[in-house]
Amino acid sequence: MTETAAFRVIHARVRRRRHPLVRWYRRNERAVLSATGIVGFFLLWQIGADAGVIDKLFFSSPAAIAAAGWQEVQNPRFWEDARVSGWELFVGSAIAIAVSVPLGLLIGWYRRLNYAADPWLNFANALPRAALIPIIVLTAGLGIEMKIVVVFLGGVFTIMVATVEGVRTVERHLLDVARSFRAPQRLIFTSLVIPGTLPFIVSGMRIAVGRVLAGVIIAEFYAQTQGIGVMIYKASNSFLQGGSDRMMFGILLFTLLGIVLYETVGYAERYFQRWRPGLDLEETT
């Protein structure tokens, strides 16, 4: 029996059957833990506010925000504000995409056009777009058109720069294949340039999400006509009367919208790249 001491035995790992709740947790560990993180944050916020560590006057509390939100959704003015902000966001972004993608494809594809446009793209991208608002107001007024222009400017260059970059990095040897088979120009675009650039366009759109949302807020702060941005601004002015509850509700609303848009673009990204290995694989550990 003493001979066994000469070996270090590696045992097989026996899979034990675990409690169904444990198995459910293991399958959904990621979702459970991130939910815990979110709930925990709001819980700490509430406790801190109730204990007086966090100043309710400025930072409100989750319960008060929820109450203010409940009040808001029963107010027709809120839905009008939401409609206006949503429309600015939608139209501005749609025009930004409709302009930036075709232009980006052309600038990326035609070398000379690229040389000529590149300095301007850098200029436009570096320019703090909020600084243009006074000019836009002078030409477009304080109405919804001006806010759409601001949203448009927030997204258009980000997506265009990404698109140009995507076209410039289309794989050379696939271009050789297309040329070797005498692909017509139109087919080179549809079979190679556009699918090869799509991942870049989509990641440009992901970056643009934050910028177009910022565009909505900045333009509405400036114009002071209608929209969730105006609601936030006005609420902050009446913080002594508990306005910060409503202000926080508006901020959280925008944040939530940002997350939803970001995730939607991410979903589109995975759909358009289903030919790519391993993108849909979740981590298992």
Next chain:
Amino acid sequence: MERHLALSARGVQMEYRDRQSGRRLLALENVDLEVPDGAFVSLLGPSGCGKSTFLKIVNGLLRQTAGEIKLHRVAKGREDAMVFQDASLFPWYTVTDNVAYGLVCAGASRSAARERAQPYIDLVGLKGFGDKYPYQLSGGMQQRANLARALAVDAAILLMDEPFASLDAQTRELMQAELLRIWNAARKTVLFVTHQIDEAVFLSDRVIVMAARPGRVIADITIEIPRPRTLEVKRTPKFQEYEEQIWKLIGGQYEPAAGATAS
């Protein structure tokens, strides 16, 4: 005799000017070559001998700076089609759409092209893999699709640019045998570029041996090994004699870490 030639090249020259030094580089110097209809001819040589350059000139991806190449005109379809070194499949297309690509380029509708691609998918042994994406295939299977894409346009001459170079040794041998089977079935003229002596001898009717700096033809060796050939042929004395003969021709040219020019 002219009409029995699938390809004839006279005095083909390819000159580059080096961007930095401004020096002229002769990638190809005065290359003459005749490829009869239906023949399997290999261009063999070290990197920098211009073998791939020659293939690209025939394919029209590059234009020679002097000399002339004639391709036997065919009644319908294409004169030439290229099988690329890296499988070069479009990653966003399925196998079927990749194989159909040349047909779509030639103006066929997508559905007609898919239908016409099918027999070639079967021929190269990818039956049942038509709906897979390239990343789901092994390297050997990707090269089969690459080959099927070139076969599908039904060109008179198949240009193959080191198609098995990136495969592992076993797969490469298997693909060599497969290529002979497919060549036999498809009855094409093949111009095959490789730097592997045994590959060239095993596959070819003729091996054109090339040298680098400047890229030129130094020998034209007819391989008189009867067909059909199986991989066992590689272990016969006759085969090894050919290998030996060619190795002596080019063996001296390989330099360790020759930093310059790729082919």
